[in-house]
Amino acid sequence: MTDLPGWLPSLLRSLRLGYRASPTLIAVAFVTTIAAAVPDALLALAFSLLATNIALAAALLAVLPIGSWLLATVSARANRRFADRAAIVMEEHVARLQSTVTTMEHHERPEIMDRISVLRDHADALSELYQQLFAALGALARLAITVGLLMSANPWFGLLGVAAVPAVLVSTLRANAERRAEEAGAQHDRLAKHLFELGTTPSPAKEIRVFGVQNKIVTLRREAWRERHRPLARARWQTAGWQAAAHALFGLAFLAAIASAVHQPPTLLLVLAAGGRLAQYVANTVQQTHFFRTIWLDVSRRLAWLEDYAAAQTRNADREPPQRLDHGIHLEHVTFRYPGTERNVLDDVTVTLDAGTTVAVVGENGAGKSTLVKLLCRLYEPTAGRILVDGVDLATIDPARWRERVSGAFQDFFPFEYTAGESIGVGDLPRIGDPVALRTAVARAGAGDAVPDLARQLGVTWENGVDLSHGQWQKVALARGFMRPDPLLLVLDEPTSALDAATEDALFERYADAGGRGVTVLVSHRLATVRLADLILVLDGSRLVEQGSHAELMAADGRYARLYRIQARAYGRTGS
DSSP states (O other): OOOOOHHHHHHHHHHHHHTTTTTHHHHHHHHHHHHHHHHHHHHHHHHHHTTOOOHHHHHHHHHHHHHHHHHHHHHHHHHHHHHHHHHHHHHHHHHHHHHHHHSSSGGHHHHHHHHHHHHHTTTGGGGGGGHHHHHHHHHHHHHHHHHHHHHHHHHHHHHHHHHHHHHHHHHHHHHHHHHHHHHHHHHHHHHHHHHHHHHHHHHHHHHHHHOOHHHHHHHHHHHHHHHHHHHHHHHHHHHHHHHHHHHHHHHHHHHHHHHHTTOHHHHHHHHIIHHHHHHHHHHHHHHHHHHHHIIHHHHHHHHHHHHHHHHTTTTTOOOOOSSOOOSEEEEEEEEOTTTTSSSSEEEEEEEEEEOOOEEEESSSSSSSHHHHHHHHHSSOOHHHHHHEEEEEEGBBBBBHHHHEEEEEOOOOOOOOOHHHHHHHHGGGGGGOOOOOHHHHHHHHHHHHOOSSSOOBBBBTTSSSOOOOHHHHHHHHHHHHHOSSSSSSEEEEESSTTTSHHHHHHHHHHHHHTTOSSSEEEEESSSSSGGGGEEEEEEEEETTEEEEOHHHHHHHSHHHHHHHHHHHHHHOOOOOO
8 A cells, every 4th residue: 555645745735625615715714814813923012012101002902902803703704614615525525536436445455444534534624724724824923923022122032932843843743653543543443433333223223132232332342442542542642741841841941031031121021921922822833733734734645645546546547438349248367356365256267248148147155256246347456367348458448437338236235215216216327317217127127016106215214214125125226227228237246135036037037038239247146047148157166167058057967057956956946
């Protein structure tokens, strides 16, 4: 995994992204935030004038706080309004990046998930990037004005500013240590959140109560939380110790400055007022820069990394998919293993899926059936070998354009709790409101009993929503997969696992006879269902061990024939 990009280019990229939200509000917020620092810092000068010009001091003490409050109020409101607008831009950008990453590798590699989880947790902080940057600049402006006032009385007082440098250095150096501690505990943080969702969402509620694991979940979550925060707390305590030492050094320098001016009343007043505020400004500057580096700057670097990661996935992949398949899809010595593992899930698979054919993939659990489907959808890249679409390497085809020509239904489908029509229509967004297309998809999936009314709200958590059984939800997912009229590739990965064998058999006969020039790939454990397929692939232990039609495989009397006869006896079929 690549390192995070540098802080300066990452910051500039995040600022450019935020600038789109409202350039005018950025300008107002910047001017008022910096301007508010001036009267606030000049209050020390007003206090020092009490020894020589009480009238002028009184006037400044009356005007400066009002001016500082007014500018700070305008600044706060401008920053807040801008942050609200920027939040939409930033969060949409992060969500879009994660959803457009070509492969699913970032969902399954722990080190990448740890990095992304920190970004996801702090994505809302990006909306306050400008606000925190302006606040840090304002703190620096106050610090510079105050040091200038002190040096106007005695150049040696400028050493107070030098005495503040260790505090700034500590903040800068310790920010990196806290960032490393946070990322090291990200896995425990994800576990704690998972356990919280496990105990508070309805899906696992039945098993949790039946097996009585409530207390176990609470205990595991508490332990995960402790593992998450223990190294972070240790790093923060160390930071606090270093900061205390740095501030103690500044305190000694401040006492020395007071002692040197004790016999000069105007200078003493200035030192007391400006020096006292200097301590406050140093603390504010350290806090602002520390937060800026540990949260906002770090999140900017993670965002820049995710942008680069997403862009790298599509580099050199700019070819268009064919308008129609003339030859088919060819797998050439395809091998695949999941990231971070050593075992091949698919091993040296070579096969041609001819255009216009229905291909069934069968085998025991763990044989690589679903993985083959994911490779065809380009959710993963082969570890070795290649996939050719009409002779063109799939790795060189724009993945977004390829997926516009792919459709399917998956065994781990997601129940989109929209209206029935919308839940089905997301399978082909340009036609999501087309009632003819929706009803055609429903009919092909045999889902008329599940969604008799396309306007019905699905999901009991919504007003007037209805609950569906698992089988009904699967029919909705299957209808969604049938929305695109002429896909180059239609994948059906255990699309009817929750339905009875007779219903699955009838559905398969329906879409096996549908025709078309695309390739239909069906994954199923029920061998009797796939007997009408043009080509049957038998996977065993990551390898393709048999291929052919049902008749050919039965005549070969190999693994497929033996498994088919076992299932045929269970369903009362013959062995032919």
